[in-house]
Amino acid sequence: MLIISFFLPSGPKDAVNSTDENNRTDIGSGFSLADSEENNSYGTADQSAAAGSSVVTDSSAAAGNPAVTDHSSSADQSPAADDSRTGKGHPDKTNKGSVGSGMRSNRKSDSKESDQSGKADTGKSGTYKGVFSSGKSRSSKKPKDKQGRVLGKDKYQTDPVPSGKPVPVEPKDVDVNQNKKYTCTFSIRCDSILDHISLFDQDKLSVLPKNGTVFAAGTVAFSEGESVFDLLKRVTRDKKIQLEFEHVPIYNSAHIEGIHNLYEFDCGALSGWTYRVNQWFPNYGCSRYQVKDGDVVEWLYTCNLGKDVGNHYSVING
Amino acid sequence: MKKDTFSGFHPVVNMLYFVFVIGFAMILNHPLYLGVSLVSAVIYSIYLKGKKGIRFQLLCLLPLMIITMLLNPLFSHQGVTILTYFPNGNPLTLESILYGIAAAVVLITIITWFGCFNEIMTSDKIIYLFGRVIPALSLVLTMALRFVPRFLSQIKQITNARKCIGQGVQEGSMRKRIRHGIKILSVLVMRSMEHSVDTADSMKNRGYGLPGRTEFSIYYFDRRDKYVLVFLLLCGAGIIAGLVSGSLKFLYYPAFGSVILKGTQNVFYIAYVLLCLLPLFINVKEDLKWKSLNRVSPFKT
Known part of the structure; x- marks a missing residue:
């Protein structure tokens, strides 16, 4: 359940609009909610029935009654509201349903605080998430780490994000706000090729920058809601730097094949482009990383799966 | 089929010629080499097949060439010269277009050469060449080609x-x-x-493929075969030397290389031109001789 909370549409919006600390507390509350849900409903519940009911309550809310959830500002109030809607459900069902709506109401209140996003829209995606969460809850209980977070991969094969780091944001959930402009530091470098020049494709020496800098670190403006990929696309286009990418549906992100005609596998079988934001290598695709004001975004060419540019995640996880 | 002198040469010469031209057409990617191979293949094909050859070139190979040409820039975005952008954000580069053209030319050149191969290398020649070495395969091959x-x-x-x-x-x-x-x-x-x-x-x-079985063949390896074979081997060796030395290497990515030939590259190029046009030289020479003989022939006057 926890992983699903990464995908709540309002979460991302919060991440854009609120400050860093706010963002974290939101996620934290999301976790505790998911946690309590697991404690309450699992074990005794007939899981498939519970899953089904969560769909029902969610869709009913989406179809007709967003106001109900809007009024319930905390998770405690929502069981009553759900009881009234689902009627004679058995206790497990209502319990499960309440969690679904609780999550939703939590989301709603968040979005009320921070954003003027359309309510109907949130309701719809709530339905979708409901279906999705039911699918998840059918599966066996996931192992958890010390903080009570579920271990395992999300829908797009992403491992849990370390605490304090921004969670992935699905590009389809984001509306880029052209009016709100921020700045970040952006650079594209390929120093590692210079250190591994013997591995490098000799036919491409003509495009290899002698100082390893494709795009020197500089301040770049971006609109609110833009991802690292959007930023890269725009900068390369403005600066007439060649870029080839491919959308990979299973990771829901663009895969950068080559920048400035320096392609993956040009410097050995373990080479390619990777990115780093604020000295952290995100463990998800660049289309899902939303840039925040003042971020330091770096695109780095690695010749050894990230180890040579300081990605210790890849070292630990093979 | 029109009377073709080259097909009257010894099958070894014919075979070696096609091994060279088809092999080099696959390996070499320099635009000038591609051009020569394409032009000589098309001319020879039309020479052999006449009107049918022209129709095949225009109706089958030209559309195929255009489709192949257009496909490459859609899937490859390499190259330093960005012309414009596709709706999905990937660039359209000059190099990818040029590479697409080159790949299309290679494709239709090889198809055209194989068309000529079919005309020249009749099944009896193939059986003659391979009947003893690989009897079963050559029989299957001739039957399939004839099919x-x-x-x-x-x-x-x-x-x-x-x-x-x-x-x-x-x-x-x-x-x-x-x-x-x-x-x-x-x-x-x-x-x-x-x-x-x-x-x-x-x-x-008939005991095909059995040991000790003798074969009749109408092929003689005479003096002109020897000359042509030596010539073929010289040209082939020259081009292989060029390939090994790396001076025939041509890059499409990341930047389109220089087409102009320098120094020894000219020698390799001349060898390749002579190799590709060899059957046409032989045929035209023979045609001219035939005509001149006819002109002075006592029977005609």
């Missing part, structure tokens, strides 16, 4: 015969037409199966 033209001529025969008894594919209702069509197909398949079984039996009865 399509035989099929086409037989389909014509059967259709005409069926038409005579009022059961052609153009007669009757839709259902009847389909039935007639299926009948023709069934006759065709039956006939060709029977024929292949007959061929296999016949070859077996």
Whole structure:
């Protein structure tokens, strides 16, 4: 359940609009909610029935009654509201349903605080998430780490994000706000090729920058809601730097094949482009990383799966 | 087929020629080399097949070339010269277009060369060359190569015969037409199966492929074959030397290389031009000789 909370549409919006600390507390509350849900409903519940009911309550809310959830500002109030809607459900069902709506109401209140996003829209995606969460809850209980977070991969094969780091944001959930402009530091470098020049494709020496800098670190403006990929696309286009990418549906992100005609596998079988934001290598695709004001975004060419540019995640996880 | 002098040469010479031109057409990617190979393949194909050759070039190979040409820039975005952007954000580069053209030229050049190969390397030549080394394979090969033209001529025969008894594919209702069509197909398949079984039996009865079996062939390796063979080997060795030395290397990505030939590259290029145009030289020379002989012939006056 926890992983699903990464995908709540309002979460991302919060991440854009609120400050860093706010963002974290939101996620934290999301976790505790998911946690309590697991404690309450699992074990005794007939899981498939519970899953089904969560769909029902969610869709009913989406179809007709967003106001109900809007009024319930905390998770405690929502069981009553759900009881009234689902009627004679058995206790497990209502319990499960309440969690679904609780999550939703939590989301709603968040979005009320921070954003003027359309309510109907949130309701719809709530339905979708409901279906999705039911699918998840059918599966066996996931192992958890010390903080009570579920271990395992999300829908797009992403491992849990370390605490304090921004969670992935699905590009389809984001509306880029052209009016709100921020700045970040952006650079594209390929120093590692210079250190591994013997591995490098000799036919491409003509495009290899002698100082390893494709795009020197500089301040770049971006609109609110833009991802690292959007930023890269725009900068390369403005600066007439060649870029080839491919959308990979299973990771829901663009895969950068080559920048400035320096392609993956040009410097050995373990080479390619990777990115780093604020000295952290995100463990998800660049289309899902939303840039925040003042971020330091770096695109780095690695010749050894990230180890040579300081990605210790890849070292630990093979 | 028009009278072709080159096909009168020894099968070893013919075979070696095609091994060289088709092999080099696959390996070399320098635009000038591609151009020479394409032009000589097309001219030779038209020389051999006449009007049919021109029609094949225009109706089959030209569209194929255009489609292949257009496909590459859609999937490859490499190259330093960005012309514009696709709607999805990937660039359209000059290099990818040029590479697409080159790949299309290679494709149709090889198809055209194989068309010439089929005209020159008749099944008896293939059997002659490989019959003793790889008997089973060469028999299968000749039968397979013969299969399509035989099929086409037989389909014509059967259709005409069926038409005579009022059961052609153009007669009757839709259902009847389909039935007639299926009948023709069934006759065709039956006939060709029977024929292949007959061929296999016949070859077996003659002791094909057995040790100690002698073969008759009408091929002589005479002086002109020797000269042409030496010439072919020299050209081939020259081009292989060029390939090994790396001076025939040409880059399309990341930047389109310089097309201009320098120093020894000219030597390799001349060798390649001579190699590709060899059968045309031989044929034109022979045609001119024939004409001049006719002019002074006492029989004509």
